[in-house]
Amino acid sequence: MGERIASRPRARTRPGVVRRVCLAGIPLAVASVLSCGSPPADTHQPSARIVSLAPASTELLFALGAGPQVVGRTRWGVDPPEAEAVPSVGDGLEPNVEAVAGRRPDLVVFYQSPANAAAMEQLAQLGIRIVAIRMDRLEDVIDAARELGHATGHAARADSLADGFAAALDSARADSGAGPRRSVLILSWDQPPIIIGGGSFQSQLVDLAGARNVFGELTRPSAQVSIETIAARDPDIVLVIGGGTGTPDWAERPEWKVVRAVRERRFARVEGTAFSHPSFRALDAARLLRRALEAVPQ
Amino acid sequence: MRRWTGLAVLAVAALAIGVLAGPVDLGARDVVSGLMGRGDPVHVVIVRNLRVPRVLLAFAVGGSLAVTGAVLQALVRNPLADPYLLGLSGGAGLGAVLAITLGLAGPWAVPIAAAIGALLAIVTVYRLAVVAGSVLDTRVLLLGGVVVGAFASAVVGAILALSPAESLRNALVWLLGGFDGASWQALGIFLIYAVVPIAVLYRASRPLDLLSLGEEPARFLGADVEPLKRRLYVSASVLTAAAVAVSGIIGFVGLVVPHAIRLVWGHTHRSLLPAAFLLGGALLAGADALARTAFAPLTLPVGVVTAVLGVPVFALLLRRWAT
Numbered sequence: 001m002g003e004r005i006a007s008r009p010r011a012r013t014r015p016g017v018v019r020r021v022c023l024a025g026i027p028l029a030v031a032s033v034l035s036c037g038s039p040p041a042d043t044h045q046p047s048a049r050i051v052s053l054a055p056a057s058t059e060l061l062f063a064l065g066a067g068p069q070v071v072g073r074t075r076w077g078v079d080p081p082e083a084e085a086v087p088s089v090g091d092g093l094e095p096n097v098e099a100v101a102g103r104r105p106d107l108v109v110f111y112q113s114p115a116n117a118a119a120m121e122q123l124a125q126l127g128i129r130i131v132a133i134r135m136d137r138l139e140d141v142i143d144a145a146r147e148l149g150h151a152t153g154h155a156a157r158a159d160s161l162a163d164g165f166a167a168a169l170d171s172a173r174a175d176s177g178a179g180p181r182r183s184v185l186i187l188s189w190d191q192p193p194i195i196i197g198g199g200s201f202q203s204q205l206v207d208l209a210g211a212r213n214v215f216g217e218l219t220r221p222s223a224q225v226s227i228e229t230i231a232a233r234d235p236d237i238v239l240v241i242g243g244g245t246g247t248p249d250w251a252e253r254p255e256w257k258v259v260r261a262v263r264e265r266r267f268a269r270v271e272g273t274a275f276s277h278p279s280f281r282a283l284d285a286a287r288l289l290r291r292a293l294e295a296v297p298q
Numbered sequence: 299m300r301r302w303t304g305l306a307v308l309a310v311a312a313l314a315i316g317v318l319a320g321p322v323d324l325g326a327r328d329v330v331s332g333l334m335g336r337g338d339p340v341h342v343v344i345v346r347n348l349r350v351p352r353v354l355l356a357f358a359v360g361g362s363l364a365v366t367g368a369v370l371q372a373l374v375r376n377p378l379a380d381p382y383l384l385g386l387s388g389g390a391g392l393g394a395v396l397a398i399t400l401g402l403a404g405p406w407a408v409p410i411a412a413a414i415g416a417l418l419a420i421v422t423v424y425r426l427a428v429v430a431g432s433v434l435d436t437r438v439l440l441l442g443g444v445v446v447g448a449f450a451s452a453v454v455g456a457i458l459a460l461s462p463a464e465s466l467r468n469a470l471v472w473l474l475g476g477f478d479g480a481s482w483q484a485l486g487i488f489l490i491y492a493v494v495p496i497a498v499l500y501r502a503s504r505p506l507d508l509l510s511l512g513e514e515p516a517r518f519l520g521a522d523v524e525p526l527k528r529r530l531y532v533s534a535s536v537l538t539a540a541a542v543a544v545s546g547i548i549g550f551v552g553l554v555v556p557h558a559i560r561l562v563w564g565h566t567h568r569s570l571l572p573a574a575f576l577l578g579g580a581l582l583a584g585a586d587a588l589a590r591t592a593f594a595p596l597t598l599p600v601g602v603v604t605a606v607l608g609v610p611v612f613a614l615l616l617r618r619w620a621t
Contacts, residue, residue, distance in 0.1 A: 192478040
């Protein structure tokens with residue numbers, strides 16, 4: 001699995017959405033896994049035809065063994081590779097309702113967002129069952145897996161995977177080291193500087209990799225800050241998630257030279273969908289991240 | 299004279315606040331020793347390499363936008379004119395988004411592409427508005443600006459809809475404007491492009507007074523109207539494109555500051571333009587300081603702050619003027 005993570009193309013959909021929502025100033029709910037529109041899951045027959053409108057839920061459905069039931073996906077961030085064979089219905093945010101309905105689903109899994117409210121309502125009126133899921137933190141994967149497992153007739157497998165992941169997460173936390181942690185700036189964009197805060201699973205990955213997010217105290221997934229703040233927090237390493245290697249272009253700009261880690265070119269770079277949305281692959285991602293961070297000299 | 303003193307005090311205060319205030323809590327003593335290059339080296343670089351160039355750039359850009367707005371309002375004789383009216387913001391946006399879509403590399407790729415996009419939009423609008431060989435029709439200039447801007451925005455919309463890259467959304471955040479890219483280098487580049495247009499616009503103060511009466515009266519009173527209009531348009535455009543390159547698109551300053559000055563100062567461009575420069579600069583430098591500190595460590599888009607600070611004041615002025 002590790003190799004696959006390393007070679008995946010850069011996936012952009014989920015964090016972009018998260019960022020867009022929080023840039024729009026909508027506070028992010030702490031409770032992230034929500035369902036709506038329909039009565040509780042266990043009163044339903046397991047769904048036979050599923051359209052998944054978020055890369056993270058598509059990946060989860062395949063992990064639960066519901067892959068053969070998935071008849072529609074979004075066009076971005078396809079994971080696992082088998083999902084490529086599923087027809088795309090376009091975008092996951094503000095989806096094309098007609099294209100979704102055209103796949104004749106009995107269950108549509110949405111990304112929980114105000115932008116999707118109208119589409120959820122329209123599809124619910126067609127008698128299609130709606131589940132809306134939002135995963136910001138690693139723990140959200142556990143609840144989402146259980147909910148999707150029950151909805152798709154894979155409850156037993158979902159429960160066992162969820163339990164296993166929860167246990168692995170706990171022990172990884174315990175193992176991540178009690179010693180001094182190097183401080184990491186997770187930079188999402190350079191101008192204006194947008195950083196990843198403690199509310200994101202990416203910050204949790206940094207913790208699991210034995211380091212510490214310099215903006216870990218922020219409860220939001222991402223935030224716009226000034227270079228001055230970054231310079232004062234003086235991170236040991238700048239982590240860039242996404243394509244590319246070596247020193248990023250923006251690091252050549254004079255205003256960034258104020259930050260010691262940029263001046264000393266202390267960059268770690270990782271890419272792959274395991275870093276763009278929370279999933280069962282998070283612990284593999286944390287191991288890759290640990291290696292990438294350790295490659296930066298002390 | 300008292301008004302000039304007041305404006306100068308306001309400008310100096312905005313510059314001082316810009317250097318003293320920041321998300322990192324430095325006392326006045328830290329700031330002064332930082333300016334001297336003494337004390338904690340982190341404080342020294344924060345003050346010397348971040349705050350000082352940033353506040354100077356914000357002041358220069360704010361002043362330039364206000365001057366450009368004043369000139370364009372007189373040129374097209376429309377109170378709604380602002381520096382971005384003539385298709386410039388659409389062109390800049392298209393340039394920035396294209397630079398990211400095409401994966402243009404380099405630390406300055408996005409700003410340079412935005413400036414080139416802005417200049418291309420300006421040239422297109424200019425070509426549209428020059429009729430019968432050499433006459434620059436300001437009505438066509440306005441409409442041409444609107445359609446060129448709308449077309450560029452439509453192309454940006456199409457690229458955004460078809461592309462998954464979150465970096466494109468970030469390009470739009472970049473366009474919202476701000477001074478996170480401020481450095482001595484950026485300030486130097488901006489001044490290189492700004493000094494000549496500002497001088498040209500200031501030298502045109504007297505003919506601008508005539509032009510704001512209308513083209514016919516201006517011609518009658520001896521202004522060489524056609525070359526004047528072209529000179530004003532080109533200078534204002536180059537100035538705004540340079541501002542876009544270093545700070546994105548910052549609304550409000552160029553629209554409202556000239557009106558505010560006209561309401562208290564009158565319509566003579568020889569005093570209107572320098573006063574607009576000082577007020578625009580002070581407003582933007584002060585707004586940027588507030589944007590950096592109000593919710594530290596988070597920052598606000600500076601355009602939001604200029605509007606929040608400026609709109610109530612302007613509304614009061616309008617009210618006074620109406621009664």
